[in-house]
Amino acid sequence: MSFLETFGALTLIYILVRLATFIYQILCPLRVDIKKFGEWALITGSTDGIGKAYAIELAKRDFNVILISRTKEKLEQVAKEIQTKYSNTQVKIISIDFTKDNSIYSRIREEIHGIDIGVLINNVGISYEYPESFDKVEENEKFLNNMIRCNVDSVANLTQIILPDMIKKRRGLIVNISSISGRRPTPLLGLYSGTKGFIDLFSRSLAAECISRGVYIQSLCPGYVVSKLSGIRKASLIAPTPEKFVVSALDRITLPFTTGYWTHEIQEFIQSLLPEFLSNKIAMHVLSGVRAKALKKRNKGQ
Numbered sequence: 046m047s048f049l050e051t052f053g054a055l056t057l058i059y060i061l062v063r064l065a066t067f068i069y070q071i072l073c074p075l076r077v078d079i080k081k082f083g084e085w086a087l088i089t090g091s092t093d094g095i096g097k098a099y100a101i102e103l104a105k106r107d108f109n110v111i112l113i114s115r116t117k118e119k120l121e122q123v124a125k126e127i128q129t130k131y132s133n134t135q136v137k138i139i140s141i142d143f144t145k146d147n148s149i150y151s152r153i154r155e156e157i158h159g160i161d162i163g164v165l166i167n168n169v170g171i172s173y174e175y176p177e178s179f180d181k182v183e184e185n186e187k188f189l190n191n192m193i194r195c196n197v198d199s200v201a202n203l204t205q206i207i208l209p210d211m212i213k214k215r216r217g218l219i220v221n222i223s224s225i226s227g228r229r230p231t232p233l234l235g236l237y238s239g240t241k242g243f244i245d246l247f248s249r250s251l252a253a254e255c256i257s258r259g260v261y262i263q264s265l266c267p268g269y270v271v272s273k274l275s276g277i278r279k280a281s282l283i284a285p286t287p288e289k290f291v292v293s294a295l296d297r298i299t300l301p302f303t304t305g306y307w308t309h310e311i312q313e314f315i316q317s318l319l320p321e322f323l324s325n326k327i328a329m330h331v332l333s334g335v336r337a338k339a340l341k342k343r344n345k346g347q
């Protein structure tokens with residue numbers, strides 16, 4: 046075989062492997078019965094958006110649910126909504142602000158002591174008010190602490206609290222919600238992208254450690270979903286409602302990494318083919334536009 050023939054054959058193999066992986070990700074042929082993981086599911090950030098949709102969908106699938114979020118009134122409202130729909134479901138609420146110091150984890154530990162948690166959804170997360178250069182973000186120090194505590198510390202600490210029991214029982218599922226922005230650099234959302242990058246690598250590493258011990262761990266990296274955080278109000282092919290997104294993501298729990306939704310899978314695949322300098326240029330252009338629009342709207346409101 047000549048050098049060119051060898052190069053061509055290797056390129057073809059690479060393309061076929063990438064395509065096969067992409068098709069596997071979309072179809073996810075391996076399914077498991079989620080109910081076998083345990084009696085209770087714990088969801089952080091469960092009073093809005095994706096977290097609320099997980100709480101309602103898991104209650105529908107016969108889990109008792111522990112809801113953790115910041116605002117007590119909203120927690121009570123979601124608990125009531127779940128119990129009205131699914132009267133046999135037990136709901137426990139814990140009001141916690143994840144931007145506070147690490148003492149919150151002792152309280153969570155006490156509150157969930159003795160409960161058989163089979164599913165943990167580490168969903169809570171905050172982002173920028175609008176895209177901005179890291180050095181120009183207002184109240185930079187507070188912003189940095191809050192985002193690392195909420196997006197990074199919450200995932201690592203709750204996993205540390207709940208995983209050992211799952212391993213002992215040789216069953217369980219942990220879904221850690223990263224983002225498509227955690228898969229590669231996202232200029233003007235640098236800190237968010239960095240926190241989500243942590244979640245992605247942390248989860249995929251733990252997934253490899255834990256799969257032989259009966260526990261599934263997933264890095265879930267969505268693209269846009271309708272929510273307060275995304276600022277998208279109307280559902281589309283690219284941005285599904287949280288309810289539609291969660292049903293799709295729950296069909297893919299055996300994948301250590303997934304975007305959770307078929308159009309996001311295509312988006313991730315295309316982005317992964319682009320050289321980094323090009324995807325950075327495109328992201329910078331698009332997010333500068335979003336920034337300019339947000340600032341214009343803000344200035345009008347003042």
Ligand SMILES: NC(=O)c1ccc[n+]([C@@H]2O[C@H](COP(=O)([O-])OP(=O)(O)OC[C@H]3O[C@@H](n4cnc5c(N)ncnc54)[C@H](OP(=O)(O)O)[C@@H]3O)[C@@H](O)[C@H]2O)c1
Pocket residue numbers: 089090091092093094095096113114115116119141142143144168169170171172195222223224225266267268269270271272273274275
């Ligand atoms: N939506 C998207 O397009 C998208 C895309 C990729 C990844 N994600 C990720 O998905 C996750 C959920 O996003 P979302 O769009 O559903 O968000 P969302 O609609 O803004 O909901 C956020 C939830 O988190 C709670 N929360 C916020 N700050 C908190 C804090 N400091 N302490 C405790 N709870 C707090 C909120 O409770 P309160 O109501 O009490 O504030 C609310 O229940 C995030 O990790 C996000 O990064 C979202």
